[in-house]
Amino acid sequence: MEASLLEKLGWKKYIGQETASYAGETVLPRDIRRYALAIDDLNPIYFDENAAKKGKYGGLTAPLSYVSWAIGVPGGEKSVRELGEDGLATFVGVPEFPNTWELGWVRGGEELEFFKPVYAGDQVTVTGNIVDMSEKDGKSGKMIFVTSLFTYKNQKGETLAKHRVTMIATPRKES
Amino acid sequence: MNNQIFYEDVVEGQELPPFEKLVTTVNILMYLSTVWLMDRIHFDHPFATQRRGLPNVVAPGNMAVDYYTQFLTEWAGEKGNLRKLSIQFRSFMLPGDTLTCRGKIIRKYIDEGKGCLELELSLKNPSGINCVPGKAVVELPMKGSKKA
Numbered sequence: 001m002e003a004s005l006l007e008k009l010g011w012k013k014y015i016g017q018e019t020a021s022y023a024g025e026t027v028l029p030r031d032i033r034r035y036a037l038a039i040d041d042l043n044p045i046y047f048d049e050n051a052a053k054k055g056k057y058g059g060l061t062a063p064l065s066y067v068s069w070a071i072g073v074p075g076g077e078k079s080v081r082e083l084g085e086d087g088l089a090t091f092v093g094v095p096e097f098p099n100t101w102e103l104g105w106v107r108g109g110e111e112l113e114f115f116k117p118v119y120a121g122d123q124v125t126v127t128g129n130i131v132d133m134s135e136k137d138g139k140s141g142k143m144i145f146v147t148s149l150f151t152y153k154n155q156k157g158e159t160l161a162k163h164r165v166t167m168i169a170t171p172r173k174e175s
Numbered sequence: 176m177n178n179q180i181f182y183e184d185v186v187e188g189q190e191l192p193p194f195e196k197l198v199t200t201v202n203i204l205m206y207l208s209t210v211w212l213m214d215r216i217h218f219d220h221p222f223a224t225q226r227r228g229l230p231n232v233v234a235p236g237n238m239a240v241d242y243y244t245q246f247l248t249e250w251a252g253e254k255g256n257l258r259k260l261s262i263q264f265r266s267f268m269l270p271g272d273t274l275t276c277r278g279k280i281i282r283k284y285i286d287e288g289k290g291c292l293e294l295e296l297s298l299k300n301p302s303g304i305n306c307v308p309g310k311a312v313v314e315l316p317m318k319g320s321k322k323a
Contacts (some may be wrong), residue, residue: 031209038205039241042195043249056253064257065244069210069237077211086222087213107236111261164261 004105005142005171006135019095019148020128024071029120032062035070039063061117067152067161068112071124093148093165095130107146108166116160123155131164144169182283182290182315191278191294194246196289198234200270208234233267239298239307246276247294247313254316258291261310272300278311290317 006012029049041063044051052060053068062070073172084101094105118124150163200218207217215222216233224231237261247257268274277296282293296309 034205034209038200038202038209039238039245041241041245043245063241063244064248065237065241068240069212076321083213085217087219107264109261109263110240112240112258112259113259 004135006133006144009102009144011097011144011146014095014097015130015133016103017095018127018129020126020150022071022126024122024124024126026073027062027118027120027122027124029060031070032060032066032118032120032133035066036063039065058121060120061132062120064114064117064161065112066118067114067124068110068163071118071126072153090098093146093150093167095146097150102172103144103169104172106168106170108168110166111164113162114160115162116154116158118152118154118160124160125153125155127151138170141171179254180250182292182317185283185292185315187280187282187283189262189280191246191250191280194242194249194276195273196242196276197273198238198268198270200202200232202238203232203234203270204230206238206304210235210237229267231269231271233269236264236307239264239268239309242274242298243296243307243309243311247278247311250278251313251315256314257311258314260309261311262296262307264307266300266304266306268298268300268306273298274306286308286314 032046036042045055045057045061046063049060094100128148128150130146131149134145136143145166145168147164149167150165152160152163154160203217209211212235216227216229217235218232220232223232240260243260243262244257251257277297278294280292281295284291292313292315294311294313296311298303298307299305
């Protein structure tokens with residue numbers, strides 16, 4: 001067994017650390033519409049206020065899955081000059097350690113628990129914590145698994161969703 | 176909706192009607208713009224293929240969460256609820272692919288008076304590769320109770 005990459009990077013101390021906290025801006029009907037078009041879900045409850053009033057939630061809501069990314073990456077708004085060459089900035093589940101981008105990141109998996117939808121006009125707050133880190137020897141080298149738990153709440157303090165994200169970091173092949 | 180499915184209507188081992196989604200580069204662009212994701216493997220073909228060795232630009236993995244969410248919330252109907260969804264990213268979803276979501280009921284149980292189903296999910300590309308396997312918990316209304 002080779003030396004631990006996790007030890008070398010010095011990341012274990014970050015377990016339990018809060019990694020994200022965004023006080024959300026207002027979700028607009030346009031945001032919801034565009035999201036629904038992107039995922040090609042044309043349910044009228046995402047487009048039409050009147051249809052939405054008669055629907056399950058009694059008002060215009062976003063698809064349940066809207067919480068996971070549409071809300072979760074405001075920290076990723078960077079200029080071209082600030083972005084990495086691969087176009088990446090802040091990423092849901094990728095913590096911002098000093099040496100984060102020495103590694104390449106891919107998504108491992110995620111788990112979402114839904115409690116309430118996001119309504120148009122809601123302000124959604126996200127908090128994220130690193131809950132677990134582990135290391136494995138993969139086929140093409142070391143793999144580090146970083147699991148974060150994100151909690152989404154609306155302006156009334158109601159929990160909308162809980163989201164566990166596992167990201168996999170591997171040493172970059174390019175130099 | 177009149178075609179509401181109830182907890183009593185389903186059995187363990189039963190499969191949900193499959194649900195198809197065509198991924199296009201335009202959908203990918205719409206998604207990237209709306210969630211503000213600038214990862215070049217999703218839109219820059221030379222970068223994705225030559226620098227990252229991918230067969231094409233690839234759809235953001237998270238679009239699978241949206242596809243499963245639509246698949247399951249539509250099936251569960253107005254009185255049903257998608258409680259939980261967990262997925263693993265195994266293989267890339269490519270533009271031009273029609274993806275097929277499938278779900279199988281592996282367990283029925285009552286949780287605090289609510290009818291719940293545990294489902295095993297697959298999202299297969301046209302070559303039959305399960306790009307994003309998953310599991311879900313869906314709640315369905317029960318015929319006995321007036322209030323779902």
